[in-house]
Amino acid sequence: MTRRLSGGGFTIARVAGTPVRLQYSWFLVSAVIVVLFGPQVQRIFPEIGPLAYLVAAAYAVLLLVSVLAHELAHALTARAFGWPSTEIELNLWGGHTQFVTRGATPGKSLAVALAGPAANLLIAAVGWALIEALEPVGVLGMLASVTVLVNFLVGVFNLLPGHPLDGGRIVESAVWRSTGSQDRGMLASGWAGRAVVVAIAATVxxxxxxxxxxxxxxxxxxxxxxxxxxxxxxxESVRLARARLAHRRGLDGGREGSQER
Incomplete structure (x- = not known):
């Protein structure tokens, strides 16, 4: 996902000059994962005893790496278009990439958005092929399966058609291309995001x-x-798009008034 970043956390690495920051909220997610999945791993592999919680912690690390791969794909694709990334953030909700757009077009915006889910789905596909070929067993087999599942879910979830997910950029780019207005695309993406929320809530x-x-x-x-x-x-997308459209209408109205005078 791509959006404006919040403060806090600390830098864990730099990739192609872009700092990767880990927010403290990630540790909350990892703790929940360990508490929830530790007992399950222990039931499946009782012989490893307390080490089951270490395996569960590996689940959290695999999720972190999967999200990082997703965000790096965004950043590297943006860099290919000459859009420098300023920061990658990994946090409670997954991750965000912030970059500076120059000469943005619907096609470029779409490519950057799709790069993240594509990276996860590629990892899932390669992982599945390796599992089929090598047939790992035990804890290693479980971790391999978790890697495939996590990347598949991260990729598919981010393709849901609504802001702030990457699928929202698909909606934004399509409307932007058809209307010539990125702001109208953002507005449509925001409303699509609200529709996604309603659909998820209704399903549950x-x-x-x-x-x-x-x-x-x-x-x-x-x-x-x-x-x-x-x-x-x-x-946030709906409010920002409305504000930009209102500002643009105000500017257009001011120009028309000047011309009449």
Whole structure:
């Protein structure tokens, strides 16, 4: 995902001159992953004992690496268009890449947006092929499967058509290209993001009402947090687009008034 970055955290690396910052909130996510998945790993591999929690911590690291691969794909594609990246942030919600756009077009914007999900889906495909060829077993086999699953989910989720997800850039680019206005594209992307939130919430509620065993309290809590985050991002896009369109209308009106005088 690409959006404006927040402060805090610390730099863990520099890639092609771009600082990669890890927010402290990531440790909260990793702790939750360890607590939730540690007991599951222990049930599957009772012989490893407390080391099951170390395997669960590896889940969190694999998620971090998958998100980093996603954001690096954004940054490197932007750099190919001459858009320098200023920072990559890894945090509670995944990650963000901030870069300076120069001479942006709908096509370039679309390419940068799609690069992130494409990287994850490529990793998932390569990982799946290696699993099929090598057939790893035990803890190694589990971690390989987790790598494939995490990258697949990160790639597919980010393709959902609404801001602040990468799929929102698809909507924005399509409307931008058809109307000639990036602001109208941003407005459409924001409303599409709100529609995605409604769809996610409706799906979870419908499954919960049907008594589906797939919907636990944890699923409801995570879905609520995700919907809150997405709704905030979509609302920010709508507000910003409306402000820009209103400003542009004001400028156009001022020019018309000057011409009449």
């Amino acid at each position: 509620l419908a499954l919960a009402a049907s008594g589906s065993p797939r919907v636990s309290i944890l699923v409801v809590v995570v879905a609520t947090m995700v919907c809150f985050f997405l709704w905030q991002g979509a609302g």
